Amino acid sequence: MKVSIAGxxxxxxxxxHGHTSFTLWFCGCNLMCPFCHNWRLAMNDPEVCREEDxxxxxxMLSVSSPLVEYLHITGGEPLLQLEPLIDLYxxxxxxxxxxxxxxxxxxxxQLEALLSQNLIEHLATDLKIPFPEMSGLGSLxxxxxxxxxxxxxxLKKYRVVVELRIPVAKNITLKYLRDYLNKVGDxxxxxxxxxxxxxxxxxxxxxxxxxxxxxxxxxNPDVSEVEEVARVVKEVLGVKVYTKKWW
Ligand code: SF4
Numbered sequence: 001m002k003v004s005i006a007g008x009x010x011x012x013x014x015x016x017h018g019h020t021s022f023t024l025w026f027c028g029c030n031l032m033c034p035f036c037h038n039w040r041l042a043m044n045d046p047e048v049c050r051e052e053d054x055x056x057x058x059x060m061l062s063v064s065s066p067l068v069e070y071l072h073i074t075g076g077e078p079l080l081q082l083e084p085l086i087d088l089y090x091x092x093x094x095x096x097x098x099x100x101x102x103x104x105x106x107x108x109x110q111l112e113a114l115l116s117q118n119l120i121e122h123l124a125t126d127l128k129i130p131f132p133e134m135s136g137l138g139s140l141x142x143x144x145x146x147x148x149x150x151x152x153x154x155l156k157k158y159r160v161v162v163e164l165r166i167p168v169a170k171n172i173t174l175k176y177l178r179d180y181l182n183k184v185g186d187x188x189x190x191x192x193x194x195x196x197x198x199x200x201x202x203x204x205x206x207x208x209x210x211x212x213x214x215x216x217x218x219x220n221p222d223v224s225e226v227e228e229v230a231r232v233v234k235e236v237l238g239v240k241v242y243t244k245k246w247w
Contacts (some may be wrong), residue, residue, distance in 0.1 A: 002051045003084035004028065006041035007096035009065040012072070016100050016122055017197055017242060019164055021072035022064045024057065026085070031144065032106055032136030032210070033128070035167065035201045035219060037135035042076050054084050058091045065097050070122060074102035079110040089119040101122065105134075105151035106144040115158045120142065123155065124163040126199075128211040130176045134167065136210075152187035168200045168229050170221040177229060181236040188237055195240040198230045202246060 004027040009015075012023040027049035031043035040048045061071055071092040078085050078101060089099045100122035104110065116121065128134035131148070132141040155162065164174070188194055203209055203219030226243060234241045 001054045001084050001087050003054055003057070003081055003088070004044065004049050005052050005057075006050075006076070008057065008060065011058065011067055015072045015102070016070050016124070017072065017195070019069045019122075020067060021100060021143075022061050022069040022083050022097070023066045023072045023074060024088075026073060026075040026078040026081055028080045029075055029104070030080065030106060031077070034136050034209065034211035034214040035132060035134070035149065035169065035203070036210045036216060037202075037207040038076065038134075041118075042210075054087045054091065057088060058095070061092055061097060062095050065095055070098045070244060071101065072100040074124075077104055077107070079103055079107040079114070079155040082110045086114060086117065086119065089114075090117075091128075093119060098122065101235075102169075103151075104148075105155075106146050106147040108150040108154050111151050112132065112154045115154065115160065118194065120160055124165060126165045126167055127180065128167065129180045131180075133152070133172065134169065140220045147188065149184070150182065152191070153204065155191040156187065156192075156194045159192050162191045162195075163195045163197055164188065164194060165199050165223075168198060168226050168232060169218040169219050170201075172218055173221075173229055174225060174232075177232050178236065181233065185237060190238070195242065196237065197235050198241060198243045200226045200244065200246065 016154040099120040100125040127187040201219045202214035209215035
């Protein structure tokens with residue numbers, strides 16, 4: 001079976017918090033986040049995306065398997081290619097590797113189809129605050145946001161460790177933070193093994209985000225702002241909070 005990917009990293013120390021992974025980037029995405037630095041693969045750019053055979057990927061994973069704990073599949077939005085996604089997870093499990101998915105949680109039907117097969121142990125997602133701005137969809141974001149909430153409902157039925165990432169945009173995130181935490185708080189408290197990673201958004205010159213003008217204005221928040229986001233998240237959600245540090 002073939003899958004459209006942009007590439008993989010045989011050994012990553014940063015994609016699953018506190019664990020090693022073989023990380024694989026799927027192509028295609030249904031959101032348009034202005035800070036996205038994977039926007040070319042998200043748009044299926046033929047210069048960065050290629051068709052790869054699932055069995056080829058598994059044979060490369062098996063070489064790395066003594067060193068990695070997880071197969072971490074990210075994108076893009078991996079649930080857009082559900083069939084090869086499931087095939088990869090079935091085969092990685094058969095060689096003793098745990099499975100991790102990074103998803104934007106806007107495809108609840110596909111999510112349930114995957115989770116109901118008990119194939120993944122870890123799931124990472126962003127809580128984009130505020131969703132219309134951070135998803136890049138503006139007035140078209142109502143339905144995907146409803147799907148995000150629906151996906152949280154699906155997720156709480158399964159025993160999967162959840163890494164909830166909060167991207168921090170300068171002068172935006174803090175303004176809407178409590179409002180959004182209150183919206184999702186009840187769902188989050190029902191999740192199994194949930195922790196939060198506060199993730200300050202990085203712009204140029206380190207990365208090349210989709211919307212350079214937006215990134216110039218809102219990326220690279222002050223340390224004090226990032227620390228305040230972490231403090232409020234801990235206070236409201238009462239879960240373990242880690243902060244990604246680039247300073
Ligand atoms: S959901 Fe992820 S891959 Fe898709 S546009 Fe947003 S940041 Fe990029």
